Amino acid sequence: MPIQFDLDPQVEAAVRRTTELIRDVVLPVEELYRGNAHALPEAVRRELQDAAKKAEIFAPHVGQEYGGLGLDMRDRAALFEAAGHSLFGPLALNCAAPDEGNMHLLEVVGSAEQRERYLQPLALGTIRSCFAMTEPAPGAGSDPGALSTTARRTSSGWVINGRKWFITGAQGAGFAIVMARTSGEPGSPGGATMFLVDADAPGFTNVRAIETLDESMFGGHCELLFEDVHVGDDAVLGAVDQGFDYAQVRLGPARTTHCMRWLGLARRAADLAAERAGERRAFGSALGELGMVQQLIADNEIDIEASRALILKACWELDSGARAGRITSIAKTFVAEAVGRVIDRSLQIHGALGISEDAPLARMYREIRAFRIYDGPSETHRWSVARRAVRVAAHPEGTR
Template sequence: MFTPCPTARSQELADRVEAFVRETVVPYERDPRNGSHGPSADLVDELRALAREAGLMTPHVLADGEHLTQLETAAVLKRSGLSPLGPVAVNTMAPDEGNMFLLGKVATEDQKQRFLTKLLSGHARSAFFMTEPAEDEGAGSDPSMLKTTARLVGDEWVIDGTKTFITGADGAEVGIVMARTDDGDQVQASMFLVNLPNPAIRIVKVLDTIDSSMPGGHSRIAIEGLRVPASAVLGEVHKGFEYAQIRLSPARLSHCMRWLGSVTRAHEIAAAYATRRHAFGKRLIDHEGVGFMLADNLIDLQQSALMIDWCAGVLDSGSLGTTESSMTKVAVSDALFRVADRCVQVMGGSGVSRDSIVEQVFREVRAFRIYDGPTEVHKWSLAKKIKRIAMEGDYRAGR
């Protein structure tokens, strides 16, 4: 179901990750510690201890600190996603995977020692504090609406604001806080690294959401009088929006990689069910309505795998890949939702029962169509680019 691995090292890693997830992680899917707000801290620790023992902790970052290419990363992360618990176990999950990537690109050596090292080892989790409540007219899909402020008072920054849907904040030890640092003339933002927990960063509520795969769930956060030194600034002051772009394109693509794995597994389960189950004198798969749904699944999965690899190649060329990652996120999230929906339909009552992982995959992928930018926002952005190119006369159709 996956495209071939691009290199020998990625093939070896992908094979090991797949075997580990299928044989070791999958049995934990029914563990009672896997709750509505994600796996508990002790379940995360247990899974990661097993991953370390297997030599598979953070497999996309090599022992010398070198990252796999995006194309190689795709081969590995697709396999890690074969269970919703797979990325948690091997430390390829959101938001940590994106945060580690950003810190590796932007953080100082001291910041890497203090924050990145413990994330890479899987001994700590992180949270990215950007999204703000809609009722406050805060930043969501439009980051320029950022309301959280950071004021320089003496030699410290004082940060105040409200955040929401902050993944993994409950239990995180590393925080990246996005806040406005402009003088009011033009919206500018900076990022700040914070040790967690911190009394000035309060979890108001862990929200009940449709998905349940990420440790700590998604929280509403109040930041009140958070004081951090100048050394807490990630990179340079006022470059928060620029750094967000460095993080967002690869992070969007990583979501596609992981959920392709999960939906591939859902398809395997649905296909096995349709082959085993009989109705009206023959196997379900022999009924055209069912067989065609599974055939459509195969097409959507293969197209998704190819689009992920295409976008990964663009990122590996050195491009930010903003347009390509938007296209891929839209196409893959919509295609994977269609596949997950068909899997539920093929399995009938079994597909909506929590006795099967298919039900959870359906919920997770439905949320994915919103997370990291809703489909409509990405299409709007693409349409603006199409308009700009057309108005500049670069489209030659009809000449």
Template sequence: MTTQPPSNIGHLPTERAHAIGKRVEAFVRDVVIPYERDPRCGPHGPSEDLVKELRAKAREAGVLTPHILDGGDHLTQLETAHVLRFSGLSTLGPTAVNTAAPDEGNMFLLGKVASPAQKERFLAKVVSGEARSAFFMTEPADEGGAGSDPSMLQTTAVRDGDGWLINGRKAFITGAVGASVGIVMARTSTGDKTTATMFLVDLPDPAIRVERVLDTIDSSMPGGHAVVLIDNLKVADDQVLGQVDEGFRYAQVRLSPARLSHCMRWLGAAVRSQEIATAYAVRRKAFGKLLVDHEGVGFMLAENMIDLKQAELMIDWCATVLDSGSLGTTESSMTKVAVSDLLFRIADRCVQVMGGTGVTRDSIVEQVFREVRAFRIYDGPTEVHKWSLAKKIKRDALGKGNG
């Protein structure tokens, strides 16, 4: 089935973003989408073999890691928003062109914080698409570990001769299976759970053992989401990312752009779902007329059009804030909440429009529905972001004497 590409999605891009976006869109639609039914797409994401095959094709087409230019310069966030939407037109697209989580966020962080030697050792192979990475932050909830509240961090790193010894357990570590680069967050100040350090590690390492890969509602990310034991991991001083005890500050550098990138990619998936649902509604008949001519169906597609535009505008607004040099913590929380809810409503309506077909894996719409449902939880559940925003409202009001 051929569908029309989305027209003018997003803020008017720069010439370079427009050109890159066009190439990425053509590659995803023409090359990547046919792979969506490949048997190598499993419950824990595409296989390593499939990842390598897709990235080889992306490299040949000149669209691998399109948001990072020759010489290492990064597109602006507004330009990135334009390009990443097109990569998200397929659930395999971000993996194929190397804009997927957690790699995209890790590349951004290392580009900002890593030393030249660390960039050469760890970053270069991720940017080239030759390696994947994992971010080891979240810990098992049943052990009281860190999740939405990072101050609960239990993994420790203690001085050991000329290096560090790290111990702990991590959970929901996306892409740990098959990753070559790891960023491990560990507490480094005794008795102070709010102080942490990031460490760069080569993977696999015998001291980092995957206990199991969780069966989750989403299935687009290579390696899935793992529970990991870190048992006496020895790292050298030159593996400290940035400065000791600055881990949470660096996490803020990564956090807002990574949240926003999720929004960018999944907006593309929602656009594609709307295309598929629309094509179904203008072809399928019931009760003597096309589905789209039934008000209940046509109105759902109309509401999707409105929600797509709202999501797009929120993303571009937040990207502009980040491009101004702000951390954008408040703006990214607002955008993450709004966009994740909007995209879930869009995906839900697309499933509904397609009826029985919408809940089968004959269409990618079913997977998009599952993926955007999970998005309402990762990178901070909606409720945590709202709680954070409410605290800011109170703080600002009392600070102005309006309490």
């Protein structure tokens, strides 16, 4: 299957509608709340999503039978990038993390009953969700194998015990996909199982919302406690002890869609910088006529185009049915750092205005820094890429 750069006319039209929605509806809301999703009322979230539904661009990643557009990864790329132009754009289209990744996981792994109970309302935006894997040290973080939350089998199902933290979107979520150890010990390569746990289950406590550098994730980043949480066998997502394998079903596409969304924010920052360079005069000329400023603008364009190309390569592998672990690690690492560079340069071109709240660049700068940590820090992805490269060099007959 060749990599194609042109868009289907229907997708192209959806991208145009997304661009218009972001410009006319979403950006004014972002400006009103200064990009702080923690202060965004639930009613406003629903208003944004109703506008996206009216524009027929809602849930572009979900199958049509669940009310979405059913786009593959490649077709999502341009639309997600357009949505990412605003910090609230993905929320409006119902393709924000963690719900977008959870929808994909439920669509691929969930039973018919689980899809009806959890995926359908999630795809319609009537409920939200979270993905509870990360734990305080020494539990699962960059190393999922350190998973310490346990699920013990009983005569009526399972009992879950453990603590999770930095769980995005947990505040107000209707349910959590919880990763728990059902066999082995922390450090074992397998033995994890995913469970669907309703937020009102006895023993499931949202301990606190953690104050963080970023503020644009609706539902925040929370610490969760599971104390003797009883669930039935019907709460098991997929098969017992296969949770780490299912995590790859979710994480590869989720890394890539994160890149798509944040690239939209980088495009916005670069456009603002180019406009500023054309309008602002200093030292007898427009900033854009100064060589050092021109280099910053050119490097922005180079980083954006290189990021987009890597995203499309990752989409091509994923759409081909490959696990795409190597390319999604490369894309996530490069794009996370490239987007940070673009926003940093754009802020620099704006000077003092850039670090003020009179322009959106300061909030962009705060938001994008976390991207180099979540979904695997850059160092973990580099280790993974290097390990593969060394293995291939030692065994040239193998594959990457």
